[in-house]
Amino acid sequence: MRYLQFTLFVVFSLLMTMGVADDKKNDKPMSHEEMMEVYTKLATPGEPHKLFASLTGSWITKTKEWMDPQKPAVESAGSADIKLLLGGRFLQQEITSSMHGKPYSGIWTIAYDNLLKQYVSTWIDNMSTQIFMMNGTASADGKTITLTGQHAEVGGGYMAHRAIWKIVDGNAQEFTMYGTHHGGDEMKMLEVIYTRK
Structure with a gap:
């Protein structure tokens, strides 16, 4: 209290x-x-939160991951269970997949902050003890959300990230993430295609 x-x-x-x-x-x-x-x-939830509500349910995911841009992507299949939290104010995606041949699970929570007038997200998973945070803005129609953030890297310094989340329609989403290791060139690191079950 x-x-x-x-x-x-x-x-x-x-x-x-x-x-x-x-x-x-x-x-x-x-x-x-x-x-x-x-x-x-x-x-009070607004238009961005209504868009979140249209995404609730069960999804199939197809993921491509690049550790080296000169090598082929590592592909994996998984699922995402998406639900609203706290009266429709937050969207939570619970992801189950595999990474480097091991079971992988994570939780992505995203919000539209009415005070800051921006999107804010957190990511946690079973391969780290970090909470990864990003924030950003949306396109005029609200269906393409660009987020930026950074996290500490092994060996020192920070990796900068840029993510683009496209809500194609009520049955399809795309999430693409780019990263910059130790101040190097930005590279595509991750692509997730969502299809509603």
């Missing part, structure tokens, strides 16, 4: 700061009721 109270205090403080900055012309601080109204609007 104390954690919830602290979290709400922080959110309200941030909203108050925003309200004060927006209302500087009027020199009128935002009231508690006005803050609650803004908070309620920000918590």
